[in-house]
Each structure stands twice: as structure tokens, then as C-alpha cells.
Amino acid sequence: MNWSTILGISKTHLRSRIKQSSIAALGVTFGIGTFVTLASFMTGLNGLLDGLILNRTPHVHIYNEIEPSEQQPITLAEEFSEGINLVRSIKPKKSQLRIHNALPLLNYLRQQESVRGAIPQVQAQVFYLAGSIELNGLVFGVDVMEEERLFNIGDYVIEGDPQDLARNKNGIILGAGLSKKMSLKIGDRVQLSSVKGGLFPLKIVGFYQSGLAEIDDVQSYVNLATAQRILGEGKNYISDINVKLYDMAEAPLMAKQISDQYDLTAIDIKTANAQFETGTQIRNIITYAVSITLLIVAGFGIYNILNMMIYEKMNDIAILKATGFSGKDVKMIFISQALLIGIIGGVLGLIIGYGLSVAISYIPFETEALPTLKTFPVNNDPTFYLIGIVFALAATFFAGYLPAAKAEKIDPVDIIRGQ
């Protein structure tokens, strides 16, 4: 097969029908461009929405829940095992809020291969004092650099820097709603009073905004040791452990193991956020459905134009066959035309898709939920560009194949006789 000759013929054909060829190529450009833009934009948004949940939520959250004992003394007594025992007004047993033996548990978790990080938290009920008013609130004692590494706390700190908290033992990152209520700014001092009555003046090093008013109005972050001090407890007092794994899928198993082995409550991310995966899947399906529809429409355009081209080129086909080109050569001429349209249209589509997604990434988009985000998120994954060009070639090949196969079968005698 003489490729340069065949390509030469198809190029001349395309050039002589430049309008039709460009319209066909534009169809592909439009399809591929939209696909790339849509895919980048939708997956960018998906990433953002997933991130909203995944960034903040620990894969396994371990804490000690206060609940009534399931087994009352009477159920253990053998002589009453046959009867129906009713115990009214069961109260939870007096026990500690903290996780018992938390430090060895933390060490154990950190040694697990599947664990990316396990960090302690101390929750403390407090009052924020603003003049004569006491605001009800909650402080989390955290290891802030670890929180930043594993749960991107920095994304939600709208002013100041998480590092400042690590540097300042008496620092506090205040909820944004609280700062508004009390008209506080960075560098100011805020007084906290514990439930037991102690007073703790802390220096504001940053503001935290999650986007949920009910959290931002009550919640603040301090250092682990500060929270322990507010509660009047020692260094081994830890109320929660948040675990992040390398593979999220292992979370349910690990949660079950921990709750069985340590007699603690352990909630995995899948139980906590069952709806979020469904949303991601549906958005992906929509992206692909729309893009494939566009490409199929473009494919029909190419099919149509090549079909017409072949009717116009009946004489050319007859001459080529009469002068020694085989049916296969003729087929290749038309398939190569379709592929040329596909390549040119597809590459243009990739360029336009890239341009559009860059343009989208500059469109301002501000959300309370993610204060660090200023423009629309776009995921410029090279995979989309690869899928785009492969699909452009596949669609144009099939669109060209049917008319080309028809051209292959055209009998030159019919055409010469018909003149």
C-alpha cells in the first residue's frame, strides 16, 4: 500500500471541499472541546465536594461514648434468667469521658502499616467571656501541625496561620462567628472560663470558618496542652482519636476491630457519610453521558459529509479503480479523510478544551464552605485529553468506515456505463 499517494489524494479531496471538511472538523472540535472542558470542570468540582467531606472527616473517629450498660446485674443472675426482667430508669454508669489508656492506643495505631496518621484531640466545654456576656462554646485541643498534615485545617483558617498556634502555647484559633459576635481581631485576647470555673486568657492567632454557622459560632482550636489545662487534667487526658488511613476502604474493618478490642466507640467514614459516594458517581455518569452524546452527534456529522462526498466523487472512484487502484486503496482514501478530520478536529478540540478550562479556572467562585477557594476548581487531568483524542479518532473512524466500505464496493463499470 502506497500511503503517501493515498494521503496525498485524501488531502487534495479535503482541501477542494474545504468548507465541508472544516464543518465536519468543527463538529469534532466542538464535541472534544466540550468533553475536555466538562470533564475537567466536573471532576474539579467533584474533587472539591469530596474534599469538603474527606478533608475534614477522619477515616476512623474513636471516642468514649457515655451510654447505659447493656447488661444490668439482674440479667447476670442465674435464678432470674427464666423470667422477664424490667429495670426502669436506667442511668449511664459513672465513668470517665476520656479514652482510657489513650497514649498506648495512639502508639499502637501509629505503628500500623495502613495508618497514615493518628492524632489525639481534647474536647472541652468552655464559656467565652465578652464583657458581661458569657458565650457557650467548645474548644478542641489539637496538635495543629498534624491536623494540617492530615485534615488540611489550614484551608479553613481564613486569617492567620495554623503555624502561629503551634508557636504560641497560649494561642487560640477562634471560630469566625464568635469573632464577629465579640468584635475581635487577630492579636486580641479572649478570656475563656472552664466549666469548673478557672479563667484562661488566650491570644487570638487566627480565625476558623467551616461554612457551617452552628460550628463557627461555638468552636475554636487551641493546643492540646492548653485544652488539658482548661480541663485541669494531665497529659494523658485524650477525649478523641482521629485516624487517617492510606486506603479509605479499610476504614470499616479497622473501626470494628478497635471498638471490639478496646471497648470504645469507633465510627468509620463510610458510616458517617454514606451519601457522599453516590453523589460523586452520579456526577461522573452525567459528565460522560453528555460528552458521549456530543461526540456521537459529531460522528453523525462526519458520516453525513463523507457519504455526500462519496456521491460527488463517484467519477473519481471509477477513474482510480480503472487506473489500477484497488477497492482497498479507495477505502483507505476515504477512511484517511475521516481520520484527518478527526485528528485536526480533535487536536483543535483539545486546545479549545484546555483554553476553556483555564478560562473557567479564572472565574471567581467564593463559598463560605471553603474560604481559601477564590475561583472555580478545575482538574486538568491529562487522562481526559487522552480519552478525548482517542474518542475523536474512534468516532471519526467508524463514521468514515461505512461510507468508505461503500466506496470500496462501487463498480467502476456501472459508473462509466452510466455516463
Added chain:
Amino acid sequence: MSQPSPYILEARNINKYFREPVLFHVLKDISFGIKPGEFVSIMGKSGCGKSTLLYILSTMDTDYEGSLLLKGEELQGKSNKELSVVRNEHIGFVFQFHYLLPEFTVLENVMLPAKKLGRKSNAEIKEDALKKLELLDIQGLASKLAYRISGGEKQRVAIARALINEPTIIMGDEPTGNLDSKNAENVFDILKQLSTDKGMSLLVVTHDLDFAEKTDRIIEMADGRINGQPLKPL
């Protein structure tokens, strides 16, 4: 197996039927041969089957009975792909309606069959093509687009294209049928010259008695049979 034959192209007992719309016996037991360097014309009334015969001889129509030999090689039963190679290499065509590729230049039109054959480099093919154009006295048209030249010129370009691969035989289907008498004479002179000077074999289907009478031999056809000279046993 084919036995040695003095003919360059030989038809043996060719029968052809049209099946649509009704069964019709178009060609009845046609046998004849063309010797090297011979200029043969086929004459006959419309519908006598002369064009049909030419399409069979040119290997484009494969739906026939009997045998067709080119330089002693049996062509009946070959695949379409093999036949296209045979056409490319051994048969040059000149049609009534010039049949050039309109969007290509004259030079490209002439070069195409040689590019398909692929025996020579593009530069050599170009040189050959220019020589053929010169032979037909149309070298000035080389860079013009094929649809922009006149009918007589187109026919000469078609002849140049037919010559590009130095074919064994040139076939024409009313090559002068669409031309005025001056141009027709011109084209005939060119064909005649090819036959006498270059020793090329030619087979031309024509209506034109003046044209036919100037050729070496006339095969007359009527009702699917050859009337004129029957195939003499050798």
C-alpha cells in the same frame, strides 16, 4: 494451463449475461486476439455489446464465462486486487468522457497510476510524466487544474496518463466520441503515432467509421457476435 500465444491480449469463447431486469445473453462466444503493435477498432451499433466486451477485456468486469489472456496469462478467476494490479501495470485507459480527477493538476493526474505502481521515485515519475506531456504537446498545461482545460486537452492528458506506466495495451472507449472533428483527428493521429512509432497495441471501441477505417483492423460486432474477421486457427 495457458499455451503460448502470439497475441498480447486474447479472448477465448467469452460469454456474458445480464441478469437484470431479465436474463439476456449479451456476448455470445467471442474469440479474438490482438497482436503486438496492432491498432484494432471494434465497431457496431448501440447495444451490440461492444462496450460490455471492452469492460471485460479491461478486467473491470469480472462477471463472464470463458477465458481472457494477457501476454499468455489467464486473467479469469483472479481476485479484484490482483486485477487492479494488472490494470495498473499493463492496461492504459482512454474514455469518451475524459475522466480526469478534477481537483488535481494535470501533472498529478498523469503521475497517479505510476505512484500507485510505486516502482520509481517521485522525482523519476515526475520526469516521466513531463516527457509524456511533451510527447502529446501539452507540457504547458502541467500545473493547471484538470477541470480548467478544454475537452481536447483533457483527452490528451488522459492519453498521457494511460501511457505513464508503459502499458502492454491501450484501450479506448470512444476516445474521440465527445470531440469536434479537428480535435478528434488530432487524438486519432496521436494514437496512430503510438501504434506505428512506439509499437504499442491499441484497442478502441468506436462509432466513427472514418476513425475505424484508418486502423489496422476492424472487428464488427452485431447482436453480441463478431461479424468481421473470425479468429483464424493458427
